[in-house]
Amino acid sequence: MKRLLLIAVLFPALVAKRAQIGGQAVIEGVMMRGVDWWSLAVRRPDDSIGVHEYPLTSYMKKYPVLKLPVLRGVVALFESLVIGIRALTRSANESLGEEEQELGTKEIAVTLGIAFAFAIGLFFVAPLFLTGLLDHWLGDGFLFWLVEGFVRVGIFLVYLVVVTQLKELRRVFEYHGAEHMSIHALEHGEELTVQNVEKYRTLHLRCGTSFLLVVLVVSVFVFAAVGRPDWYWLVLSRIVLVPLIAGISYEIIRFAGRHEDSSFVRVIMAPGLGLQWLTTKQPDSAQVEVAIAALEKIVELEPPDRPPVKGVEVMA
Secondary structure, three states: OHHHHHHHHHHHHOOOOOOOOEEEEEOOEEEEEOOOEEEEEEEOOOOOEEEEEEEOOOHHHHOHHHHOOOHHHHHHHHHHHHHHHHHHHHHHHHHOOOOOOOOOHHHHHHHHHHHHHHHHHHHHHHHHHHHHOOHHHHOOOHHHHHHHHHHHHHHHHHHHHHHHHOHHHHHHHHHHHHHHHHHHHHHOOOOOOHHHHOOOOOOOOOOHHHHHHHHHHHHHHHHHHHOOOOHHHHHHHHHHOHHHHHHHHHHHHHHHHHOOOOHHHHHHHHHHHHHHHHHOOOOOHHHHHHHHHHHHHHHHHOOOOOOOOOOOOOOO
């Protein structure tokens, strides 16, 4: 249970980029996801690298209605969370030399529940409560929602600073950097070698850190539209509107990912890139080797020269 709590608290800082190949740092390893497969590479206690592959079928393939704008972002995020939790748990087991324990539906539901409760309570309900203490000066207008948004961003920044300073988690953020660097190399057509990968920076435009920042900004406008109903409806709105906010934010990140070369997009996404100085650290060569192993497995299963799979969105 202690391990599930750690995964749930760590998870908001690790949700990764969207593309038809994306990734996520895990414990002593990297997870890479394509459209039909996801892979996991973990550095074992004996210094070998364990590489695993797992098939997957997106709900968007089963139910075409889920491909609609905004809705597809909610589905992609949910799928990313489920795969990410499985990858974190399996990497924790293998990195300690323990036998792999398959995570059941109940365990996944519990961990997701903890992660959602933690994130919504910290980033959505707490800012509302703190801003409410200033209600006498702020009134009921847009100033209230603007200050609440600043408080929300401030809490998020403090959370990132605290999490990234924990020594036992620093290596996870180094693997996060290795994951970004290896995908940069792939996107630039480089051969996946340690030397080639190490030429690239640890920051990436489509990182989940940028996504989370967009979520916080979008929430200001969505919550402003709610107005100031009775307090219980106000608190409830901070919970039930999260999927809508995530879906809208996803569409923004999706647009940015398809217009990476635009100067306008780069200016708008610059704050998210800045935050990645917190969530990514420079990896060593051994960590880069692990990221390459995970990415090579996905490239083997889903060659990059094959036609893009339409209608399936990948967020990790």
